[in-house]
Amino acid sequence: MIYGEIEGNPKWKRINMRNVEHLIAVEFIHDLYNRHEPKINSIRFRHTITTWKDGVLNSYAPENEWQKLGEVLGYQYYSLDPILIKYTNALYCRKREHFHSFNKELQKTKFSTLPAKELASLLIHFQSIVLGELYVLNFVQVEHGLNIAIKNILNEVVSDKFDIENIFIKIIQTKKHSASQQEKTQLHFIAFKYRLLKKISLYNDDRARKEVQKHCDTYQYLYSAYGETPRTFNDFWLEFRTYLEGKKWLPSTSISSNLLSNEANRTLKKLKSKKLSVLVPLLVKGGLFRDTNKALLGMSTKYRFSILDEIAKRNFEDRKNLDFYLLEEIVDLLYSFKKVSQEKINLRKTNGIIITRNEDFHIHTPELAPQLNSDEEYKKVLYGQCASQGISIGKCKIVLRKEDITKIEQGDIMVAVGTDFDLIESMYRSSAVITEEGGILSHAAIVCRELNKPCIIGVKNATQLFRDGLVIRVDATKAEITIL
Numbered sequence: 001m002i003y004g005e006i007e008g009n010p011k012w013k014r015i016n017m018r019n020v021e022h023l024i025a026v027e028f029i030h031d032l033y034n035r036h037e038p039k040i041n042s043i044r045f046r047h048t049i050t051t052w053k054d055g056v057l058n059s060y061a062p063e064n065e066w067q068k069l070g071e072v073l074g075y076q077y078y079s080l081d082p083i084l085i086k087y088t089n090a091l092y093c094r095k096r097e098h099f100h101s102f103n104k105e106l107q108k109t110k111f112s113t114l115p116a117k118e119l120a121s122l123l124i125h126f127q128s129i130v131l132g133e134l135y136v137l138n139f140v141q142v143e144h145g146l147n148i149a150i151k152n153i154l155n156e157v158v159s160d161k162f163d164i165e166n167i168f169i170k171i172i173q174t175k176k177h178s179a180s181q182q183e184k185t186q187l188h189f190i191a192f193k194y195r196l197l198k199k200i201s202l203y204n205d206d207r208a209r210k211e212v213q214k215h216c217d218t219y220q221y222l223y224s225a226y227g228e229t230p231r232t233f234n235d236f237w238l239e240f241r242t243y244l245e246g247k248k249w250l251p252s253t254s255i256s257s258n259l260l261s262n263e264a265n266r267t268l269k270k271l272k273s274k275k276l277s278v279l280v281p282l283l284v285k286g287g288l289f290r291d292t293n294k295a296l297l298g299m300s301t302k303y304r305f306s307i308l309d310e311i312a313k314r315n316f317e318d319r320k321n322l323d324f325y326l327l328e329e330i331v332d333l334l335y336s337f338k339k340v341s342q343e344k345i346n347l348r349k350t351n352g353i354i355i356t357r358n359e360d361f362h363i364h365t366p367e368l369a370p371q372l373n374s375d376e377e378y379k380k381v382l383y384g385q386c387a388s389q390g391i392s393i394g395k396c397k398i399v400l401r402k403e404d405i406t407k408i409e410q411g412d413i414m415v416a417v418g419t420d421f422d423l424i425e426s427m428y429r430s431s432a433v434i435t436e437e438g439g440i441l442s443h444a445a446i447v448c449r450e451l452n453k454p455c456i457i458g459v460k461n462a463t464q465l466f467r468d469g470l471v472i473r474v475d476a477t478k479a480e481i482t483i484l
Helices: 023-032 063-078 082-092 097-108 116-133 139-157 161-171 179-199 205-219 233-244 262-271 274-313 327-336 342-351 402-407 421-429 443-451
Strands: 012-019 047-053 056-062 353-358 381-383 385-388 391-399 413-416 432-435 455-457 471-475 480-483
Touching (some): 082 274, 116 274, 161 262, 179 274, 421 443
Antiparallel strands (some): 047 056, 381 480, 385 455
């Protein structure tokens, strides 16, 4: 794929555009589009493309997936699907305990004292905990479904179709302040105070600077949620000066506990729609939920910047080069000092980056069993992993389904792909169990240890290599199976 070839392509819809300063933030955003909560958006984007060049990120989803998502999720919201409404509301009530706990740990951590591998772990946790706790799902998809539903209802209840967009804007007005509004309000109050002091000749520039610096320390990373460059003291100071000099004033900033504005409530009352009274607050709460997530992410990104700075301080890599490292490449750097070549970094700087996700489903009629190598067919000794120790000799019985249980007689050796509750009876009858799949905590492993029976797991193609009635010796202690 050539960089930029999807620009203007009708098959792809742009779903995001941001200024992003480093590649691991690009990875974060790309992964965000695969986040979903099965009870809410199982119908979701299956293919996404993220491009990044010259600090600008663009994300795209297929137009047909966008339309399908709007159609299905939109209908579910339109019909007030009780499960969907319940779990969407539950989503907004998340307390994000693990995120806050992780943030507290980061506040106490002195990065300069950590071994390199622990720095890598923190960076991995940062990506995963933030995605898992804040971005349970990609809210763009929920918003799209709610927008479709609300506009469909407005089409039914509003006679003047040209007025629908205007009414839509009115009914989603909120009295709740976004995080950025709160920041600007705080700075506005500081400026207002010093403007009054100026009028009575008590203005002190040094005090004003200290107060704006404190404000900067609190809100510096608020606008850095997705990897944008943090704001500086100078950014806040210039805005403070515009307020101070009366060049820019905010409208009334009274705090309200009401979700919707007075005008929104009045308009909703006139529309007399039960569906709108449920869905409009759901959409507005969603916007505030997303805004809070973004603010929390922004306030935490300083730690990601600090970790990258610490890596550079230790001379693992030039700080500017680190902006062009993927997360896995940073982990390799910290574990084994494996650098990305300068040539590759320069290519990324010049040509940009494209990250794609494809979840294609290829439905076909497979062969009933894969062809085995002749080498595999005639091996007399096979190996797997010991899950429960012991030795047993007996006849093989291949168990692929519940009906095969009747084949097993006391003392036979059960051979299966894997086991579950429906095959438990055959496990009781058998003298040993062999499975193709499973780990040390698999059902077969746990049950055999409880029954004190030999069990070998991870024996590739066991159900095809053995046949009913074949006599074998199982030495699970050695994880060895011998055909006798």
